[in-house]
Amino acid sequence: MAVTAKMIKDLREKTGAGMSDCKNVLVEANGDFERAQELLREKGLAKAEQKSGRSASEGLACIKIAENKKSGAIVEINCETDFVAKNEKFVNYVNDVTEHALNSEASSLEDFLSMKWKNGNSSVKDELMQQIAVIGENLVIRRFKKIKSDGCLISYIHGGGKIGVLLSLSCEYDEKINEVGKNVCMQIAAMSPKFISRDAVDKNFIEKEKSILMQQALNEGKNKEIAEKMVNGRLNKEFKEICLLDQVYVKDNDLSIEKYLNKMSNELGKDIKVLDFVRFSVGEEIEDKK
Numbered sequence: 001m002a003v004t005a006k007m008i009k010d011l012r013e014k015t016g017a018g019m020s021d022c023k024n025v026l027v028e029a030n031g032d033f034e035r036a037q038e039l040l041r042e043k044g045l046a047k048a049e050q051k052s053g054r055s056a057s058e059g060l061a062c063i064k065i066a067e068n069k070k071s072g073a074i075v076e077i078n079c080e081t082d083f084v085a086k087n088e089k090f091v092n093y094v095n096d097v098t099e100h101a102l103n104s105e106a107s108s109l110e111d112f113l114s115m116k117w118k119n120g121n122s123s124v125k126d127e128l129m130q131q132i133a134v135i136g137e138n139l140v141i142r143r144f145k146k147i148k149s150d151g152c153l154i155s156y157i158h159g160g161g162k163i164g165v166l167l168s169l170s171c172e173y174d175e176k177i178n179e180v181g182k183n184v185c186m187q188i189a190a191m192s193p194k195f196i197s198r199d200a201v202d203k204n205f206i207e208k209e210k211s212i213l214m215q216q217a218l219n220e221g222k223n224k225e226i227a228e229k230m231v232n233g234r235l236n237k238e239f240k241e242i243c244l245l246d247q248v249y250v251k252d253n254d255l256s257i258e259k260y261l262n263k264m265s266n267e268l269g270k271d272i273k274v275l276d277f278v279r280f281s282v283g284e285e286i287e288d289k290k
Helices: 005-015 019-028 033-051 088-103 109-114 124-135 175-191 203-219 224-242 257-268
Strands: 058-065 071-079 140-148 152-158 163-169 274-281
Touching: 005 019, 005 033, 019 033, 033 124, 058 088, 058 152, 058 163, 071 088, 071 152, 071 163, 071 274, 088 124, 088 140, 109 124, 109 140, 140 163, 140 274, 152 175, 163 175, 175 257, 175 274, 203 224
Parallel strands: none
Antiparallel strands: 058 071, 071 140, 152 163, 163 274
16 A cells, blocks of 8 residues: 555654654555554664663652542653653643542552553553653653542642642641642642651651760760750751641741641631641652763
8 A cells, every 4th residue: 555645644643753754664564554553662662662771850740639639649750851841742641640640549650550551452651661752752650649638638839840749638628728738738849848747757767866966966075964955956956847847837937837727727717737748859869860
């Protein structure tokens, strides 16, 4: 069968592959459109395997929340360049993956990658490799987290997808609660707390910090009694940095986050508590080998 310009155009629109690649596989497949798609995928996946070892520290964080505000998913997908991170195809793919994560029952990244993709014909990992072939850069689904809430979920995306925060509050959703939640999300995005409160801090972590701080004080020549007071002071200071409720509220330095939530609870007549949160910052802790 003769290969026409329309066939090449249709295959390009369907797959995103280059014009010359589309023409070559159509010729090889004798004009069989389905076989041409298979050939593109076979050739593309081979190239994708070569790209998969390259460093990917750019990308996007994306969040999807169910309509009832009770379940949500946050996903980080990495690419090699900021240019691709802003590419419409990549943005659409990230949104599709996050929606798929929200609707999945996967409890780990490994489980999620092995799940069927939404077309039912391939896995999430297979689709990832296909996207690598089409977009032309290494892509990595780095991590995802799902949260279920007895109250409601609220999200915040900062910097066009550079930071994502998913927050669970104890009360039912409404516009006022959404506003409070957004303020807390922005705090988390800006100040990167590690725990909700002091009660959530691992006891072993506290004992280790006390030991380190005590040795620092003793090394400074302080006696044990003064050293213990210094340790408590320094530990309190550290709690104000790593515990969300202890942090100074960035929008009102006269309040801590705990005091802000108490204030809004009184104003709205609702008990507003933070139940859980997840913060993804794109590329954090990734060694950029470029």
